[in-house]
Amino acid sequence: MNKTKNLIFESAIKIFSESGYRGATMDDIAANAGLVKGTLYYHFKSKEEIFNFIVEEGLQILQDQVAKVQVMNVGPVEKLISICRIQLTFLYGYTSFFKVVMSQLWGTEDRQNQLRSKIKKYIDEIEVNIKSAMEIGVVKKGDTELLAFQFFGSLCSSAIYESIHNEKIDLETIIDCTIKFTLNGLGVSV
CATH class of the missing domain: 1.10.10.60 (Homeodomain-like)
Incomplete structure (x- = not known):
């Protein structure tokens, strides 16, 4: 750029x-x-073109990091842990971007539909690892798409927590707690 x-x-x-x-x-x-x-x-x-540009560029930063995880020679749970760490670090590092994305997720305008489509593409990367973990018996059988959305949502909730608590937070503590909580929800002991 x-x-x-x-x-x-x-x-x-x-x-x-x-x-x-x-x-x-x-x-x-x-x-x-x-x-x-x-x-x-x-x-x-137009303003809409700028909006689409920032969404595309911002999400690309996140997706580039996740793409590196997807080619790592580790198991699906380790990949989910890495994705969790990447997403939380990204959300805390780009809080204003996160607010923009969250504020535009709902609605029927073209930019909102495009945004949801881009978020879905990212969540698909999470789902791939949940499916793999299910196939090897590490994660309980279930609706992989729903679980991927819940995984994504629990990570976003942590960023909302930070926005409510204005005092300095310890990102590593938040990441560790969120990883444990999220993976425990998938039936994985960490």
């Missing part, structure tokens, strides 16, 4: 996080990035 697009990326996340999608304006995004509005329009035709 070039320097200007990175400025727009960071600025848009901040503005969407603070003002919501409806309250955010191209003027606000440009001003926060220290750019003239024309530069913004040179790169993006």
